Amino acid sequence: MTKTLLVRRHSGVTRLTHWINVLALTLLLMSGLQIFNAHPALYWGVKSHFDRPWLAISAAERAGRPVGVTEVGDARFETTGVLGWSGRPGAQGPRGFPAWATAPSWRDLATGRRWHFFFAWVFVTNGFVYLASGLIGGHIRRDLWPTRAQLSPRNLWHEIVTHAQLKFPKGEGARSYNVLQKLSYLVVALVLLPLMIATGLTMSPGIDAAAPWLLDLFGGRQSARSIHFLCAGLIVLFVVVHLVMVVVSGLWNNIRSMITGRYAIEVEGDNA
Amino acid sequence: MSAPGPRTDRRGWLKGVFAGAGALWLAACDRISQSPKGRAALASAEGLTKRAQRLVVDRKALAREFSPDEISADFRSNGSTNPTDAAYVAHVQDGFADWALVIDGLVERPLSLSLAELRSQPSRTQITRHDCVEGWSDIAKWTGARLGPLLDKAGLKKEARYIVLHCADNLGGTADASGRYYESIDLIDAYHPQTLLAYAMNDQPLPVAHGAPVRLRVERQLGYKQAKYVMRLEAVADFAHIAGGKGGFWEDRGYEWYAGI
Numbered sequence: 377m378t379k380t381l382l383v384r385r386h387s388g389v390t391r392l393t394h395w396i397n398v399l400a401l402t403l404l405l406m407s408g409l410q411i412f413n414a415h416p417a418l419y420w421g422v423k424s425h426f427d428r429p430w431l432a433i434s435a436a437e438r439a440g441r442p443v444g445v446t447e448v449g450d451a452r453f454e455t456t457g458v459l460g461w462s463g464r465p466g467a468q469g470p471r472g473f474p475a476w477a478t479a480p481s482w483r484d485l486a487t488g489r490r491w492h493f494f495f496a497w498v499f500v501t502n503g504f505v506y507l508a509s510g511l512i513g514g515h516i517r518r519d520l521w522p523t524r525a526q527l528s529p530r531n532l533w534h535e536i537v538t539h540a541q542l543k544f545p546k547g548e549g550a551r552s553y554n555v556l557q558k559l560s561y562l563v564v565a566l567v568l569l570p571l572m573i574a575t576g577l578t579m580s581p582g583i584d585a586a587a588p589w590l591l592d593l594f595g596g597r598q599s600a601r602s603i604h605f606l607c608a609g610l611i612v613l614f615v616v617v618h619l620v621m622v623v624v625s626g627l628w629n630n631i632r633s634m635i636t637g638r639y640a641i642e643v644e645g646d647n648a
Numbered sequence: 649m650s651a652p653g654p655r656t657d658r659r660g661w662l663k664g665v666f667a668g669a670g671a672l673w674l675a676a677c678d679r680i681s682q683s684p685k686g687r688a689a690l691a692s693a694e695g696l697t698k699r700a701q702r703l704v705v706d707r708k709a710l711a712r713e714f715s716p717d718e719i720s721a722d723f724r725s726n727g728s729t730n731p732t733d734a735a736y737v738a739h740v741q742d743g744f745a746d747w748a749l750v751i752d753g754l755v756e757r758p759l760s761l762s763l764a765e766l767r768s769q770p771s772r773t774q775i776t777r778h779d780c781v782e783g784w785s786d787i788a789k790w791t792g793a794r795l796g797p798l799l800d801k802a803g804l805k806k807e808a809r810y811i812v813l814h815c816a817d818n819l820g821g822t823a824d825a826s827g828r829y830y831e832s833i834d835l836i837d838a839y840h841p842q843t844l845l846a847y848a849m850n851d852q853p854l855p856v857a858h859g860a861p862v863r864l865r866v867e868r869q870l871g872y873k874q875a876k877y878v879m880r881l882e883a884v885a886d887f888a889h890i891a892g893g894k895g896g897f898w899e900d901r902g903y904e905w906y907a908g909i
Contacts, residue, residue, distance in 0.1 A: 406677065415783035423720055423777065424784040480681035481674055485781065486902030487681050487690075493909065494693040581779050582908025585868045586705040588712050597777065597785050 378642045383551060385639035387515065393506040394634055400499040401611065403491055406479035408608060409472070410488030416460075416472030418605055422596030430602070435461045435470035442468070496576065503569060519553060520562055526555040544625040546642045564614050568607050575604040698906035705908075707836055711867035714775045719850060720786040723778070725857040728817035728829065731877055736816040744861040749845070753812070753882035756803030763861050767847060769793040769801075774842055780871040781903065789851065790865050792844030799838060799883070808883035811838045812890060813864055816877035819897055831875040832887050832895040832905070833866055842867045845878060870907040872898045 386394075417429035432447045433455070444460025446453045456462075462474040475481040479491050510516040525531060535556050544550070553561070577583045578590040578600035594600040622630045633639035680686030731737075739747045744763050752758040761769075773791040780786075799811070812832045820827020837843055844865040847854055854860045859876025866873050873896070887893065892900025899905045 403677070411783065415780070417784075419784075422714070422718060422785070423787050424724075426722055426724065426784070476670070476674060479677045481678050484681070484902075486898075487687075489781075489904065490687070490690040490693070490902075491677075491681075493697055493904075494690045497693050497696055579779075580701070580909040581711060581777075581870065582701040582705050582868045585709040585711050586701075591712060597779065601783060 378547075378644055380640050381643050382638040382640055384637055385633040386637050387509075387513070388637070389506065389509045389513075390515065391634055391637060393502050396498065396502045397506075400495045400502060401615075403479060403495045404499060405608060405612065406477060407488045407491035407495070410478040410480070410483075411485060411492060412605065413472040413478060413483065414485040414488075418602045419598040420595070420602060421598050422591070424598055431605075433459045433472045442470070444470075496573075500573060503573075507565070516562075520558050520565075522555050522558045526558070531555060542624050548641070548643065550639075550641045560614065560617075564611065568611055568614070571607045572604060572611070575600040575607065579604065694904045694906055697904075697909055701906075701908050702836070705868070708841060709868075711776055711842055714777065714787050716775065716789070718787050719775060719789055723786040723788050723849075723858070724780070724784065726780060726782075726871065728819050728876065729857045731817035731856075733816055733818060736877065739816075740856060740860070747861055749862060749878065750880040751798065751802045751883075752880070753884055754805040754808040755799075755883050756805060757801070759798075759802050763847065766793050766845065766862065770797045772842070772844055774844075774865075774867070776842070776865070776867050778871055778874065781898075781907070788849055790844060790846040791848035791851070792846030792862070792865060794841065795843045795845060795864075796839040796841070798845070798881075802883075804835075804883055807885045808835070810834055810884050810887055810895070812882040812884055812887055812895075813875040813878050814880040814882060815875050816879050826891065827897075828891070829875060829877070829897045830891060831864065831873055831897070832884075832890075833864075833869075833873065837866050837868070840866070840868070868908055872896070872903060873907050 416433040417424075417426075418431040419425055419429050429447075430449055434445050434447075436443055436445045438454075442456075442461050443454050444456040444458065444462065446455045446459045458474055459472065461468060461470055463469050463471070464475075471483060478488065480487050507516075510520075532555060535554050538544070539556060545554075574590065575594055577587070578594050579597055584591055584597070590600070591597060594603055629640050680690070748760045748762050749766055750758070750760050770793065771791060772794050773789065775787060775789045778786050778788065795811070810832045811834075813830060815829040815831075817829045818825070818827045819829045833843070842865065845862045846859075846865045847862050849855065849858055854863060859874075859878070862878045863876040864874050864878060884890075887895045891897075894900045895905045896903075
């Protein structure tokens, strides 16, 4: 027979920093889109070539009606209602990202910057606490670092197939993270989020004077701005997949484990 | 099909919860953006940013300089591009022959320098990047009088802590002087070797669109600090009594006084 056993899943530090991160990243994204809207175009290199952005969101006119246009390289998409031209009925206007995605909702670069830099400090402090405790306490090595066996092609393929089938272990196998989970958490925590900080700092003319190597690392300030935007997009993609996985692998069990720390697994027999 | 089953019911309910939570969240963000207390809390990060940057950025650390082939062909001009004040228009018409830069306030020897006199002061030429707060960057070559030696010439009194730049353009478009552009920098930036009163851009006299006859270059901060159409430098102990009291035209409209980020 199977019994349900509550195991200790997440430490207090992990739970606290996770939820602070949810708040900080949400507001950083929304205020970041507000800042982007002040000049909704991206370039590669040290400066802006206004005649050839690689990404540009703008308003245009077609058959006497305003439309939103998003251009990526040579491709042109009409994105009316979401990108370039949006708003409530009767109050539509030209704007990069729509009001519901930005903080504040109206066009206000100054206030967007205030939100962004306030939560940048929250995010950096929180991330430092998470990484320091994860390195010292062993969370990263013990729970996130994949084992050699997990990284075998055979196991990787097995995990990809079972994920695609939305089959997840319920028993002993659910005690620890699977290899796809480990790799995606590591990429986000050790690559994408640090890249956001580094490219963000590269956009600061003050920091550029102190650390000009950042400009060389990212290929110039405008490249850094593009990478900042792309990494933000990848983080949004991660969050979407993460939320889908949370729902399909047991919504309430996952949410409880990130609040109380307790996670239910099913074990066989009486040896629980 | 008959009435919606429990599954679609639940889906509709979930959708409603998400839409409601989203609307509440947005309303909360907007509420904080408008409330004086919320704004003050968010603005507290500026002091932290300024102190942290002053800590890690050496006083004399130079902004990157570029090679001539990196100069922008289409350097954008923002803010005022063609001031219409009668006094300024008269200066443009006579080629700034009667124009003079005033340096006063908390100084031992107030100065008034013609454009020719300014051009004969210790100068510097640099090819630097101009970063607009909106997000774009352009590169140009600037030549101008170094601000530090000019301030030494006037002799700053020891109470002086900021240099306020009073400009000719009324960007606010007001009937009185309340919309006049102005900026301020502290003495660390004023004495930085790359801080110039630039009178030439790309080896030509500074064009009207970019602030003729003189604009500030303070290379480790954003574009709105680079005041154009500079008429007067005033050394002050603090700037609370000037215009909106926040130390600059855009600062009075919500932007950071410390624009190194």
